[in-house]
Amino acid sequence: MADILLAEDDDNLRYYLCRALERAGHNVISASNGQEAEETLSFHRFDLVLTDVVMPEKGGLELARIARYHQPEIKIMFITGFSGILMEEKDPSFKSDIVLSKPFHLRDLIDEVNKVVL
Secondary structure: OOEEEEEOOHHHHHHHHHHHHHHHHOOEEEEEOOOHHHHHHHOOOEEEEEEOOOOOOHHHHHHHHHHHHHOOOOOEEEEEEOHHHHHHHEEEEEEOEEEOOOOOOOHHHHHHHHHOOO
């Protein structure tokens, strides 16, 4: 079981991702944007940040940088409708992070999360 911070601005997708992760045995705290997620990082330690790349107020790339600043060992997984290659071009430090491109199957998400945290 892992402690996961989920940042996703789409309410329906956030709900389904949270439920699927909880059913898989993980503890999940969700946030509707990067700013809300950053505030959560200040009072809770996580094993994994699962974040959308494009969100209002603060995007996933900035959230990942902040999370690693506070918790250098934290794992990061991105979910996006954009290409992971574009993310690497913007910031090569994200090259080793897992990127799931939307749409994806919930089973694939759970499998990838379990590989990262277990």
